Amino acid sequence: MSETKAVIGITMGDGAGVGPEIILKSLQNQEIYDLCHPLVIGDAKILNRAKAYVNSSLNVEAVTEDQLGSLNYEHGTVYCLDLNLLSEDLPLGQVSAEAGHAAFEYLAKAIDLAKKQQIDAICTAPLNKEALHKGGHKYPGHTEILADLTGTSEFSMMLSAPNLKVIHVTTHVGLIDAVKMINPERVYRVIQLAHETLTKSGIAQPRIAVCGINPHAGENGLFGYGEEEEKVVPAVQRAQDEGINVVGPLPADTLFFRTVRGDFDIVVAMYHDQGHGPVKVLGLDAGVNITVGLPIIRTSVDHGTAFDIAGKGIVEEKSMMEAIRQAVELAPKKQ
Structure with a gap:
């Protein structure tokens, strides 16, 4: 047929x-x-x-x-x-x-x-x-x-550009509000959405990398006030326990380069500019915005x-x- x-x-x-x-x-x-x-x-x-x-x-x-x-x-x-x-x-x-x-x-x-x-x-x-x-x-x-x-x-914005896909935990809110809104349940759900979306697209076991919130993903408490340990690590561990191929939190300043290189299939970004910036550097005329979870x-x-x-x-x-x-x-x- x-x-x-x-x-x-x-x-x-x-x-x-x-x-x-x-x-x-x-x-x-x-x-x-x-x-x-x-x-x-x-x-x-x-x-x-x-x-x-x-x-x-x-x-x-x-x-x-x-x-x-x-x-x-x-x-x-x-x-x-x-x-x-x-x-x-x-x-x-x-x-x-x-x-x-x-x-x-x-x-x-x-x-x-x-x-x-x-x-x-x-x-x-x-x-x-x-x-x-x-x-x-x-x-x-x-x-x-x-x-x-x-x-x-439960939804998220996913940006797709050549060699880079990014999904967001928060989007159109101020940076201070974004940090307040990030919590383990929301991070876990976005990891799930990334996994489900890429699995449906034909990637059997998508490689997911999660950004930190602070510079160098907090560097063991050197930067920030323990946001990574409180808000991100529990979500990553929960997803890993369920068999999802996810790592993090990782420093955002190198993670996008590694993803474009081919190390990962998608990045979970914590806030708007963290995810949008790298995609738009690749070209404003090349990116596509996809709403997942609808x-x-x-x-x-x-x-x-x-x-x-x-x-x-x-x-x-x-x-x-x-x-x-x-x-x-x-x-x-x-x-």
């Missing part, structure tokens, strides 16, 4: 940013249509406006939810589930409540479609957190919206709305294309 292509819901993100451009640039590639059925969830008028920025000849066709079961998804036509939330003259490169609210609604619609199995995975273009808040949605970002609207309490698959570009270059047509689409590829790879397989 042949495998049916996955329908990937691609949310447009903030319409004042580069989301429409990276979507159009990605969907100009036949490869994407060979892999999946891409459905943009956003505003058709904004996609049409962006065609001029990227010199695209694609046909943007606005569709309704009732039509989703009858689309043929041929290269050359971009189907947009048109929520019609933005004005045609939305200013580019500016924070606006209008665009922030719309970005939330695109994601909420995608989550609803995934729950109803009308799409198989979600791939998100970037939103702007300030605009999101101005639009009345007080979330730190995509990940927290997804968790809230799916009723998920009942639905969600991937994303690992860059922001890039307001400074919106409308110039110079943004790279590599991260969006890789995010679509990984959404297809992780999506439930249909016959």
Whole structure:
């Protein structure tokens, strides 16, 4: 029996940013249509406006939810589930409540479609957190919206770049709050999520390395106040007792180099910048953001709305294309 292509819901993100451009640039590639059925969830008028920025000849066709079961998804036509939330003259490169609210609604619609199995995975273009808040949605970002609207309490952000995967114990909180939030149960659960995610992807016994919190992972109490012994070591030992191939806490200043070298399959980072920094050094256009622990698959570009270059047509689409590829790879397989 042949495998049916996955329908990937691609949310447009903030319409004042580069989301429409990276979507159009990605969907100009036949490869994407060979892999999946891409459905943009956003505003058709904004996609049409962006065609001029990227010199695209694609046909943007606005569709309704009732039509989703009858689309043929041929290269050359971009189907947009048109929520019609933005004005045609939305200013580019500016924070606006209008665009922030719309970005939330695109994601909420995608989550609803995934729950109803009308799409198989979600791939998100970037939103702007300030605009999101101005639009009345007080979330730190995509990940927290997804968790809230799916009723998920245990989740984590995983970043994937060439030769490096990183999963986070904490993400969008201040550093002092992050250290307070780290505890053995949360560290253990993130180790579990890393193990489960990589096992499902085909790695039989993934090699997991856990960062310390302090410089040199505390160096036996020389740095910090015993955070590693209190918050990290019990989680690592518990996971090891269950047969998970995990080591740590290890000094973060050398661990990422060792992982890129091939010593480990994934790093458990303690806080946002500890994990994001090394991934972004490898290239802003190469990273993909994956939310693990959700009942639905969600991937994303690992860059922001890039307001400074919106409308110039110079943004790279590599991260969006890789995010679509990984959404297809992780999506439930249909016959």
